[in-house]
Amino acid sequence: MKNNFYNKSLISIKSVSKEDSLYIFEMADKLKNEVIKKGKTNDLEGKILAALCYEPSSRTFSSFITAIQRLGGGFIPLNGMEHTSVAKGETISDTAKVFSSYADIIVLRHPVVGSVSEFAKSATVPVINAGDGSREHPTQAFLDSYTIGKHFKSFENITVGLVGDLLYGRTVHSLSLLLSKLGVKKFIFISPDLLKMPPEIVSGLKMLNCEITESESLDSSIGNMDIIYMTRVQKERFSDILVYEKYKLAYILNKSLMQKAKSSSIVLHPLPRVGEILEEIDSDPRALYFREEMRNGLYVRMAIIKSILMQ
Amino acid sequence: MFLTKLPAPIDIHVHLRDPGDTHKEDFYTGTSAALNGGISAVFDMPNNKTPIFTEESLREKENIAKVKAVCDYGFYFGSTGKNIEEFPKVSERVVGLKLYLDQTTGDYLIRDLASIRDVFIKWPKEKVIVIHAEAENVSLVIKLAKESGNKIHITHVTTKADLERIIEAKKMSLPVTCDVTPHHLFLTDKDAVELKGKGQVKPSLANLTDKTFLWDSLSWVDCFSSDHAPHTEEEKNSPSPPYGIPGLDTMIPLLLTAVKDGSLEMDDLIQKISTNPHKIFNIPVDKDTYTEVDLDENYELKKENLKTKCCWSPYEGWQLHGKVKSVYIRGKKVMEDGRILVEKGFGRNMML
Numbered sequence: 001m002k003n004n005f006y007n008k009s010l011i012s013i014k015s016v017s018k019e020d021s022l023y024i025f026e027m028a029d030k031l032k033n034e035v036i037k038k039g040k041t042n043d044l045e046g047k048i049l050a051a052l053c054y055e056p057s058s059r060t061f062s063s064f065i066t067a068i069q070r071l072g073g074g075f076i077p078l079n080g081m082e083h084t085s086v087a088k089g090e091t092i093s094d095t096a097k098v099f100s101s102y103a104d105i106i107v108l109r110h111p112v113v114g115s116v117s118e119f120a121k122s123a124t125v126p127v128i129n130a131g132d133g134s135r136e137h138p139t140q141a142f143l144d145s146y147t148i149g150k151h152f153k154s155f156e157n158i159t160v161g162l163v164g165d166l167l168y169g170r171t172v173h174s175l176s177l178l179l180s181k182l183g184v185k186k187f188i189f190i191s192p193d194l195l196k197m198p199p200e201i202v203s204g205l206k207m208l209n210c211e212i213t214e215s216e217s218l219d220s221s222i223g224n225m226d227i228i229y230m231t232r233v234q235k236e237r238f239s240d241i242l243v244y245e246k247y248k249l250a251y252i253l254n255k256s257l258m259q260k261a262k263s264s265s266i267v268l269h270p271l272p273r274v275g276e277i278l279e280e281i282d283s284d285p286r287a288l289y290f291r292e293e294m295r296n297g298l299y300v301r302m303a304i305i306k307s308i309l310m311q
Numbered sequence: 312m313f314l315t316k317l318p319a320p321i322d323i324h325v326h327l328r329d330p331g332d333t334h335k336e337d338f339y340t341g342t343s344a345a346l347n348g349g350i351s352a353v354f355d356m357p358n359n360k361t362p363i364f365t366e367e368s369l370r371e372k373e374n375i376a377k378v379k380a381v382c383d384y385g386f387y388f389g390s391t392g393k394n395i396e397e398f399p400k401v402s403e404r405v406v407g408l409k410l411y412l413d414q415t416t417g418d419y420l421i422r423d424l425a426s427i428r429d430v431f432i433k434w435p436k437e438k439v440i441v442i443h444a445e446a447e448n449v450s451l452v453i454k455l456a457k458e459s460g461n462k463i464h465i466t467h468v469t470t471k472a473d474l475e476r477i478i479e480a481k482k483m484s485l486p487v488t489c490d491v492t493p494h495h496l497f498l499t500d501k502d503a504v505e506l507k508g509k510g511q512v513k514p515s516l517a518n519l520t521d522k523t524f525l526w527d528s529l530s531w532v533d534c535f536s537s538d539h540a541p542h543t544e545e546e547k548n549s550p551s552p553p554y555g556i557p558g559l560d561t562m563i564p565l566l567l568t569a570v571k572d573g574s575l576e577m578d579d580l581i582q583k584i585s586t587n588p589h590k591i592f593n594i595p596v597d598k599d600t601y602t603e604v605d606l607d608e609n610y611e612l613k614k615e616n617l618k619t620k621c622c623w624s625p626y627e628g629w630q631l632h633g634k635v636k637s638v639y640i641r642g643k644k645v646m647e648d649g650r651i652l653v654e655k656g657f658g659r660n661m662m663l
Contacts, residue, residue: 029573036577037313037606150576255484263478264527285481285530295578 001026005307009120009127013138013174018181025146027303028296035070035299042072047309050076050103052095053130054086055111059271059294060130060140064107067301076103093122100124105309108132126308131170140270141174143300145182147293148227151266155183161225163190163218164251164276166197169231171270173201180208188213188221192247195237218251223260228253228286230269230276253277258284268293314603314636317349317563317581319596321588323406323490324441324466324536325353325559330375331360336541338379339655340620344539344559345382346646347618349602349635350584352382352661353539353559354406354592357389358419364389366400373404373660380658381651383600383640385592387441389419392426395433404662406592407439407464412448414513427452431459439464439488439591445514449476457485464591465489467538469514471524478531488591490534490583491525493565494556498522498625506625508552512540526574533587535580537562541621557619561612561626567604567633594661599642608634616649 001023010016034041049068053061061079068075076099078084086095092110096119099106106127108116113133120127131137152158160179162172166189176187176197187210189197202212215221222228233251238244253267258281261267269277269289281287327341336344345353355376357363363372369388376384385406388397402408410430411419421427434440439462444452449465453476456463468474468489480487494512499522503510510516525532540555547553563584569575589596612629614622638646645653 033606037315259482263475263482263531280484291578292576 003307003311005304006311007126008308009123009129010138010304010308011117011120011127011129012136013141013178016138016178016181018183021142021145021178021182024142024300024303024307025149027307028146028299031302031306032299035302040070040072043306044068044071044073044309047071047073047104048075048102049073049105049107049305050099051078051107051130052081052099053079053109054081054115055109057109057130059297060109063294063297063301064128064130064305066298067305070298071302071306092119095119096122096127097124105305128304128308133170135170136174137170137270138174139301139304140171140297141178142304143293143297144171144175144229144268144270145178146300147268147288147296148179148266149182150292150296151288152226155179156185158184158226159186159188159224160184160227160229161188161190161221162197162229162231164231165195165233165237166191166231167195168234168237172197172229172231175229176201176205180205180210185209186211188215188225190215190218190221190251192216192233192243192250194243195233216250219257219260222257223262226262226265228261228265228267230267230273232272232274232276248275251276253281255280258286261286312605312607315577315606317602317604318585318598319352319589319600320350320563320584320602321352321354322350322537322539322559322562322584323354323534323588323592324356324492325539326356326358326541326555327353327539328359328541329379330372334620335543335546336620338376339381340618341539341541341559342380342382342384342658343651344557344617344619346638346651347616347635347649348560349563349604349638350382350559351600351602351638351640352384354385354387357387357409358411362389362419363387364391364394364397366397369401369404373663376658376660378656381645381653381655382638382658383661384658385661390430391419391421392423392430395429398433398435402435402438406662407441408434409441410443412442412444412452424451428455428459431455431461434461436460436462437593438462441466443467445469445473449473453477453480453485453487456487460486462486462488462591464533466536467492467495467514468525468532469495469517470521474524474528474531478528481531488533488587490536491532492536492538493558493562494538494625496522496525496569497565502625508547508549509556509623509625511547511552511554512538512556513554529575529579532583533591535562535566535583539619541619543621544623547623556625557617557621557623560617560619561624563602563604563635564612564631564633565626567606568631571606571632597641600640602635602639603637605634605636606632608632610634618649
């Protein structure tokens with residue numbers, strides 16, 4: 001398979017093909033074997049990754065740092081960029097130029113939509129989007145698709161349920177797009193009316209011949225889902241606290257809901273969770289968010305970094 | 312060469328035949344086969360020629376194992392419901408109780424509801440009851456466990472229907488755990504025809520649908536166990552072959568092969584041969600006990616590399632990927648490249 005990632009930035013899932021995804025998955029498998037056997041490889045010895053976070057991130061940030069270390073490279077960790085020269089008024093394009101001269105690759109998280117691609121235009125090294133505003137989070141989409149691919153023989157026959165805040169939840173945007181490219185034909189979107197999947201994403205998926213069911217009720221749909229992808233419903237999205245309380249309770253995954261779910265289904269969550277999956281679910285064999293999803297994040301991010309830096 | 316460590320693998324279901332049938336296996340050859348296959352502790356079943364239904368027979372077996380075993384071990388107590396007065400005397404000395412609700416080698420069946428219920432009530436709640444149950448009997452023991460609050464473990468689950476029964480119970484958070492054997496994961500009724508007497512085992516090898524379902528539903532399965540049940544080749548080739556397949560030498564190598572071909576995750580393997588058995592039997596993991604394996608070594612399984620006394624395997628000639636290199640128990644190297652490095656009697660009874 002051809003490496004189409006070499007020396008390129010990864011900003012959006014839009015530019016990624018099915019073959020590109022499979023290339024990353026295969027690379028992730030290989031690297032996983034290496035990590036299980038030896039803990040690390042030395043593929044990227046001498047390479048430096050700069051991880052710049054303009055908004056709080058602990059998981060994504062540390063997973064990139066771990067990934068570059070397990071590939072034998074070094075890193076510049078800046079979690080809390082808003083407190084650096086940025087506070088003195090440095091423009092995003094200047095920051096991009098500065099860090100391009102130190103690092104071989106830059107991982108960027110930024111709260112403003114579009115800022116990562118603006119940064120990448122000025123950077124002279126490849127940039128990975130680790131979440132920008134509420135639009136995209138491509139590496140999370142890769143790792144979730146990878147986890148799903150490990151559990152089902154094909155993407156064609158599964159029904160993917162995305163639950164929670166589908167309007168602002170950036171992981172679900174990149175994920176639904178990538179899954180449709182990989183062959184998923186059926187989606188169930190469960191959200192409060194206020195936080196529905198953006199219409200342009202729904203129409204985009206329909207253009208790819210996907211069957212979309214939208215509903216407010218998790219209880220009545222959970223039995224049809226092969227993937228139960230939970231996301232956080234954030235309080236600050238609601239102007240009426242009573243409305244929030246009502247929805248919050250409707251999207252809490254508990255034992256009685258899991259009894260209605262298929263035995264072969266899997267539960268994913270990009271984490272952190274704030275109560276939308278009860279701890280009583282953690283020991284359910286279908287709950288993969290701690291058992292596999294996080295670990296796969298490491299292998300997939302290793303695969304992405306390596307593919308960008310090595311031909 | 313890089314070696315991967317498996318922490319303290321336990322095989323929770325073996326028949327080492329000692330005392331009573333030491334022409335098939337004994338504590339030395341059986342525990343050697345365990346080490347050869349990367350297993351550092353075995354839990355031995357009570358269906359000896361004279362079944363372990365009394366404190367006296369348990370103590371006799373303890374004394375024999377003490378001078379012969381080269382890996383660690385634990386014993387099960389058995390019951391047909393007529394020896395309940397023995398329970399308080401033995402429960403601390405064994406890893407658990409074993410009940411046979413369905414046909415196996417020998418006459419150990421417990422069938423009537425009143426007896427099973429009585430056993431459940433009298434056996435200590437914190438200690439697991441391992442059960443051979445098939446079909447409706449699976450539902451029956453789950454129902455009883457729900458009433459009594461006992462921890463039960465259904466061993467060698469074979470069919471889709473039975474695993475589905477267990478999954479339903481697990482969804483309701485009942486205290487039910489289960490294991491599957493390598494022969495039900497790697498062989499089917501088609502192989503049974505080929506293998507003739509050597510493919511005779513209880514529960515019988517199932518069809519491809521069942522086998523596929525076991526693989527697809529592994530996340531619901533708590534442990535792997537070998538159900539190592541050796542009989543001589545002569546016995547197995549006779550017109551009325553006894554039930555049982557040896558598996559101690561081969562369980563981990565087969566599972567490593569599955570890791571290599573992607574059908575099993577390494578983390579999952581460790582869960583099911585170490586983490587979960589320790590949890591279910593409430594035994595702490597000893598950090599100085601582990602097995603080293605070479606995931607890259609490719610080899611053909613040959614008879615002469617087996618350590619079980621019966622010296623045959625249904626997997627002879629199979630190409631395996633992933634080899635057991637050495638085993639450490641309590642900090643001491645006890646096996647390397649098939650050589651046993653400790654004297655008979657090194658192995659300890661984990662409950663004493």
